[in-house]
Structures are given as C-alpha cells and as structure tokens.
Amino acid sequence: MTEAVAIGYTLGAMAPKILAKGKGEIALAILERARELEIPTRSEPALLAFLLELELFEVVPPELYTAVSEVLAWAYEQDGRAADLRPEGS
Secondary structure (H helix, E strand, O other): OOEEEEEEOOOOOOOOEEEEEEEOHHHHHHHHHHHHOOOOOOOOHHHHHHHHOOOOOOEOOHHHHHHHHHHHHHHHHHHOOHHHHOOOOO
C-alpha cells in the first residue's frame, strides 16, 4: 500500500510540520499534488513510519530533526529554492 507524508518548513518556524499524510488513495493524491506543483519527492521508509504517527500540523519532534532536515535540504536543492532561503549577503 502506498503511503505518503508531506512536510514543510517556514523560515523562522520552530520546526518543520506535517502538512498532509495518508495511505492508499490519499497518499496517491498527495504524491500527485506534489508532481503538479513540481515539489520533489523522496522515499525514506524508516522516516515515513515515524512521520505517519504524527498528527496533521504537528511539528516534527526533536529526535527527527536531523533526518527531516536532510530530506528538506535535498528537496530545496532539487528545485532550486535553497537560494531563496539564504539570508541576504550570504
């Protein structure tokens, strides 16, 4: 069964949070919406299992910061948004 979690981070926020999650048809819809918006997706089964346990809009707990930050850094690099997150003058 297909599973998916959408995470997001806003500059200055306390931590990334769960934006969407689901299994089956909901997961497929999440992945399709990501494709439509040209948001990179990545398969991380071990991380996915932990993220699926969180509630919608819940912030990612500190013990997952490293894993989630690596995925977000990869995603930003993939679509070129990393430059948009750097403070001016960097």
